[in-house]
Amino acid sequence: MTFAPLQNDTFLRACLGQATDHTPVWLMRQAGRYLPEYCATRAQAGSFMGLATNVDYATEVTLQPLERYPLDASILFSDILTVPDAMGLGLSFAQGEGPKFEKVVRDEAAVAELAVPDMDKLRYVFDAVTSIRKALNGRVPLIGFSGSPWTLACYMVEGGGSSDYRHVKTLMYARPDLMHRVLAVNADAVAQYLNLQIDAGAQAVMVFDSWGGVLADGTFQDFSLAYTRRVLAQLKRTGADGAVVPRIVFTKGGGLWLPEMTALDCDVLGLDWTMNLGAARRIVVDAAQQKTPDFIAARAQPAGAEGQNGLKYTAPKALQGNIDPNVLFAPPEAIRTEVRSVLDSFGRPHTYRAAPGSTHIFNLGHGISQFTPPEHVSHLVDEVHAHSRRLRAA
């Protein structure tokens, strides 16, 4: 399987800590209900799962936001809940309501039954990845994704969305042994799922730990972070074409744990809007400097090379985020002001020779709202490109 050469590698370069002439931008949930063309295709497909399981529809809606906006990356159209669905829990999305599972995993018997699903049940996802790569024709890279083991467990135990996470936290505190088993199965399923997306053509992969931030300090490390680590440890480093596949970990509400997350074996950390990007940048750069005392020399070396002191040079993690998606409800001039403020908070973009590294990928701090006026997104994307070029020229 060979695909057309990539025409815009800005996103992949930024993921790997390399200099770019502008800050790349894409948006979480960029293909979704705020786009009238998405709603039209969804109506044809009849349901969300009808859309996600049909390769042609999934390809069509993945490309829809790219037709409107000069985004620097695309993301597979699917959902994190396809994995528990393949485990036999019976996923459905009722119109106007959130996701629902027919079966919930709350007791010893249900936990005992749980197993890594036959990946053939998820073939429609891998087929969609290959079809989207072909349709993109090298325009921008394609991101594959999965939920984190903890975030998937939240839906599997609650049976759907939740406002208080009562059932999943009850299981965690009352029967940590059962919770650990659910998370171990999820981690191994997610790792296989992402590796097959990589084989099918995904050029980067992202783990959505959307509900990591609802955990208490201590439980986050044991029940979320440890299993994200278990996923990362099993992931392939390169795709079928030999290109490095960057890994992104996004923990909503995880800003306080950023110092601990710098130790993850991933390339990019995603942040929600509560975190100052300049402060986050200092944390990731400090973490890399501790591992590599001669930091400037490290920048001149490929990551992973052996230094004179015998230490492995580690590039600081790139950061992805983090504008409040609600900014998109404000008038265009206010959107542009907020975009500049997020870019400025990250600070002067890294160039090879200039001091301390870390690169920035612009994104929302969480998924785009279905009520967003589509024309407002044009202002956001345009301002990211224009202002980030200005920052590099300054």
Ligand SMILES: Cc1c2[nH]c(c1CCC(=O)O)Cc1[nH]c(c(CCC(=O)O)c1C)Cc1[nH]c(c(CCC(=O)O)c1C)Cc1[nH]c(c(C)c1CCC(=O)O)C2
């Ligand atoms: C928690 C989570 C889910 N799904 C996802 C997450 C993690 C990201 C996050 O925290 O937002 C991830 C996801 N879901 C979807 C994508 C597609 C790719 C993209 O970003 O464009 C991605 C990356 C499509 C979708 N997944 C869903 C929709 C809307 C459903 C529809 O079209 O009817 C889309 C476009 C449904 C979904 N799926 C999920 C929920 C809670 C819902 C209902 C909420 C809602 O209605 O917005 C679970």
